[in-house]
Amino acid sequence: MQEPQDRRVVLDLDAQAERIDRALARALPDVSRSRLQDLIRTGQVSKDGIVVLDLSLKVGAGAVLDVTIPAPVDATPVAETLDLVIVHEDDDLIVIDKPAGLVVHPAPGHDAGTLVNGLIAHCGESLSGIGGVRRPGIVHRLDKDTSGLLVVAKNDLAHKGLTAQFADHGRNGxxxxxxxxxxxxxxxxxxxxxxxxxxxxxxxxxxxxxxxxxxxxxxxxxxxxxxxxxxxxxxxxxxxxxxxxxxxxxxxxxxxxxxxxxxxxxxxxxxxxxxxxxxxxxxxxxxxxxxxxxxxxxxxxxxxxxxxxxxxxxxxxxxxxxxxxxxxxxxxx
The missing domain is CATH 3.30.2350.10 (Pseudouridine synthase)
Structure with missing residues (x-):
């Protein structure tokens, strides 16, 4: 298993003040700016030893920036058998009564034990390719600590149809x-x-x-x-x-x-x-x-x-x- 990378950037003494994400993108050309922005949002970047969460923070001459780049993980969630409460299921969709505490889809800090992991185990290959690798079948979500009903698409037809309804917010349906x-x-x-x-x-x-x-x-x-x-x-x-x-x-x-x-x-x-x-x-x-x-x-x-x-x-x-x-x-x- 690969280990996280720790990278340090010391800005030149004549550096002009600019946003921290831009400064890092300039200093670390091998890391995309969007990736650096994600790292800032998740607390992986510090300035002079203090964690930074604000993308627009201005940094300038002599600033010491430390970046922790987590080890890469498998982009495809693995199947895990979970005790799902299934309210309805057919060939196109499945309705789940989600308990509080269950994360809907993998995210930083939650790469396993999510609803998606359980759905992959339950539905098998029918979810693959629908809605993105990390969120297969997901058309809406509930917060981790919110309980209740959630519908998941099992094929492309269902995903497109349900996504359209949620995008319309029920105005015409x-x-x-x-x-x-x-x-x-x-x-x-x-x-x-x-x-x-x-x-x-x-x-x-x-x-x-x-x-x-x-x-x-x-x-x-x-x-x-x-x-x-x-x-x-x-x-x-x-x-x-x-x-x-x-x-x-x-x-x-x-x-x-x-x-x-x-x-x-x-x-x-x-x-x-x-x-x-x-x-x-x-x-x-x-x-x-x-x-x-x-x-x-x-x-x-x-x-x-x-x-x-x-x-x-x-x-x-x-x-x-x-x-x-x-x-x-x-x-x-």
């Missing part, structure tokens, strides 16, 4: 995606739409941020507050329907409105102290949840071959159900 979320506080009004553009944060490339109009991607979430579960802290059960499907969309939209998801360490960390106001049982259930309280409960679409409208529902998983029950009980002992 029956595509339906609904999620259940637990939020700190209840959004006002109790039924409404959040229409705010999203884009990659310039401060932290691992996060999605609210963008000014015209500077991000359109993102629209329709929501309704279904129940207030704990009057003391006003935890709400909120149903969200996606009109678009951007990365972290529900989590960022609700946090932007001041109502982040329970358990969301990325977009709701400022609300972490609110847990102390919950009852003992609810506090224990939230700690046991260990993730954002978000579940993809409904998925509907048109079958790409038959034209039949398929609609699936997933029950709230046990970890979220336990938290909801504890919040309803309102035990403050």
């Amino acid at each position: 029956p595509l339906e995606r609904a999620y259940l979320a637990l939020t700190w506080g209840a959004p006002e009004p109790r039924l409404g739409t959040i229409d705010v553009e999203l884009g990659r944060s310039q401060r932290n490339r691992e996060k999605i941020a609210i963008m000014r109009p015209g500077e991000g991607r359109t993102a629209i979430t329709h929501y309704v507050v279904e129940e207030i579960l704990d009057a003391g802290t006003e935890v709400a059960l909120v149903r969200c329907r996606l009109e678009t499907g951007r990365t972290h969309q529900i989590r960022v939209h609700l946090s932007h409105r001041g109502h982040p998801l329970l358990g969301d360490a990325v977009y709701g960390n400022a609300f972490k102290t609110k847990a102390a106001r919950l009852g003992a049982s609810a506090r224990a259930s939230l700690e046991a949840l260990g993730r954002q309280a978000l579940h993809a409960a409904i998925l509907g679409f048109e079958h790409p071959r038959t034209g039949e409208v398929l609609r699936f529902e997933s029950p709230i998983p046990p970890d979220m159900a336990a938290l909801i029950s504890a919040l309803r009980a309102n035990d403050r002992s």
Whole structure:
């Protein structure tokens, strides 16, 4: 097995200040600029001993840049037998009820044990060549710690048909995606739409941020507050329907409105102290949840071959159900 490469670049004393990715591309011509940008985003580059995540950081004369280039890995995911919860399967597609904690497709740090690895073992050669080597059959995804329904294409016809539906966001067809979320506080009004553009944060490339109009991607979430579960802290059960499907969309939209998801360490960390106001049982259930309280409960679409409208529902998983029950009980002992 090959070992990672450590490369050091010391900029000339007369070097002009420029973006770090450009400086590295100039100094390391054997590594593509896009590859260097990926390395920066994943924390593999440091300046003067401090990790850099910002592609636009300016560096100049005398800067010492260290780059770790991970050892190459097999580009083709290997088959792994996983205990998949299959809701529906036919010759063209498969619908999975994904548990929280399962990564959808291989990525840096997650080259094995993903849903794709399990699908390759389950579906065999039918997935090859559809949607790219690392994401065969994948037409949409769920965050690692979000549970619920996901459809995967098993052949090119299905992949093209499903991709078109997701790209259209259900405007001209029956595509339906609904999620259940637990939020700190209840959004006002109790039924409404959040229409705010999203884009990659310039401060932290691992996060999605609210963008000014015209500077991000359109993102629209329709929501309704279904129940207030704990009057003391006003935890709400909120149903969200996606009109678009951007990365972290529900989590960022609700946090932007001041109502982040329970358990969301990325977009709701400022609300972490609110847990102390919950009852003992609810506090224990939230700690046991260990993730954002978000579940993809409904998925509907048109079958790409038959034209039949398929609609699936997933029950709230046990970890979220336990938290909801504890919040309803309102035990403050």
